[in-house]
Amino acid sequence: MGEMALLEMKHIHKRFPGVYALKDVNLELQRGEVHALLGENGAGKSTLIKVLGGIYSADEGEIIIEGRKVSIQGVKDAQENGISIIHQELVLVPYMTVAENIFLGREPMKSGFVDKKKMNEEAQVLLDAYDMKIRATRLVKDLTIAQQQMVEIVKAISYRSKILVMDEPTSSISDKEVAFLFETMRNLTKKGVGIIYISHKMSELEEICDRVTVLRDGEYVGTKVVKETSKDALIAMMVGRELTNYYVRDFQEPGEVVLKCEGISDGKLAKDVDFELRKGEIVGFAGLVGAGRSEVMKSIFGLMPKSQGTIYIEGKKVTIKSPIDAIRHGIALVPEDRKLEGLYKVQSVRFNSTIEVLQDFIKGIFVNGEKEREITQNYIDKMATKTPSQEQMIGNLSGGNQQKVLIGRWLATHPKILILDEPTRGVDVGAKSEIYSIMNELVKEGMSIIMISSELPEILGMSDRIYVMAHGKLKGCIGHEEATQEAIMKFAAE
Known part of the structure; x- marks a missing residue:
């Protein structure tokens, strides 16, 4: 891809006491791309994303957004650089409305009070723009997990995020809800948003992802175009070996x-x-x-x-x-x-x-x-x-x-x-x-x-x-x- 990357993470290192979590890791994301981040648990995916999101600071390396080197020392820095992370454990406030969650901490004000009418209207415009059939005035606790994820996405969009990280977004939703989530992701990429997609479901890669980067033991293994690789090749990259006997069963006659x-x-x-x-x-x-x-x-x-x-x-x-x-x-x-x-x-x-x-x-x-x-x-x-x-x-x-x-x-x-x-x-x-x-x-x-x-x-x-x-x-x-x-x-x- 010859055009300027939306995001480049170059030679990222991160150490904790007794643990070298990231060793010289690279990741590149293009505009309008869904880029999968794969690796076994403990491979360093979460640590890399936390560095990008300002939760951790890298010990070495650089982050470049649209050709400009940036310093991300906290979550606010990440937000100001157009980065939003939708974590596997959603962080919405259940007894607040959808609109209140979307604008939490930055509510529109009028005469010293929250302008609820304006807040609800602006939230509904965002929801409708992505065909999310959710009322801005509904309590979050009354939504399904999939709908709550949609609210998280809208919240990220409201920050004008251009880099969106999604961590295991389909782990707790039905196939129908997955299809809707993927359609929403496609709508986002059409508008130039780049998405980093973390999932353990290999079957999802071909359907929604353009490229895939693999980490193993905190190190960068490689990046592949999804259409030019195979599930077996990616698994071998992730685990360092071929899992020839993935489902391990010796079927025998059961007893009483x-x-x-x-x-x-x-x-x-x-x-x-x-x-x-x-x-x-x-x-x-x-x-x-x-x-x-x-x-x-x-x-x-x-x-x-x-x-x-x-x-x-x-x-x-x-x-x-x-x-x-x-x-x-x-x-x-x-x-x-x-x-x-x-x-x-x-x-x-x-x-x-x-x-x-x-x-x-x-x-x-x-x-x-x-x-x-x-x-x-x-x-x-x-x-x-x-x-x-x-x-x-x-x-x-x-x-x-x-x-x-x-x-x-x-x-x-x-x-x-x-x-x-x-x-x-x-x-x-x-x-x-x-x-x-x-x-x-x-x-x-x-x-x-x-x-x-x-x-x-x-x-x-x-x-x-x-x-x-x-x-x-x-x-x-x-x-x-x-x-x-x-x-x-x-x-x-x-």
């Missing part, structure tokens, strides 16, 4: 029924769900967003009250009214949203690894610290978790390593039945392969796994049997050998 559920209903979405789980198998639960899969599993685990239904474990009827009951009966649940529902983000890896098994090392007022550290190290090793130490704050680990800690925490309870809700969401391809390998070993050892996933290749590659849900009801069950994407979607779209 360990879990049988009859007529499970939560009184809201899930209705009359029946299914079985056998020893040493992985049962996949497929369906579109809102199908009721998570609700069923939360009811079984005692996180949500079930209005009706019966649960049998190893042929014996059991009563589960709380997670404590579920754990006592050998059930563990790794939740869908690890940051909101699973992790203690300001606590250490050790704390997060052992919080469910306190009884193993606390007797009365005495704490057996050596036993606690032994349990923690056991699951760090078992899960191949990358962490500087047990005392590292878990929020500082990559998404894949956070997920490994969370799975390890529940394995420490020695469950017979492990429920994994979206086990590889927001996890890079290398960590995905490692998690699949761990799942495979667990079922070979006799554990039984229920896996909820919205990624059809994952469901197809890892499941012995697949239950498909739609509108809170179970629509069908498909064996591994007969399962195809078409067969699953036929049930899911009923």
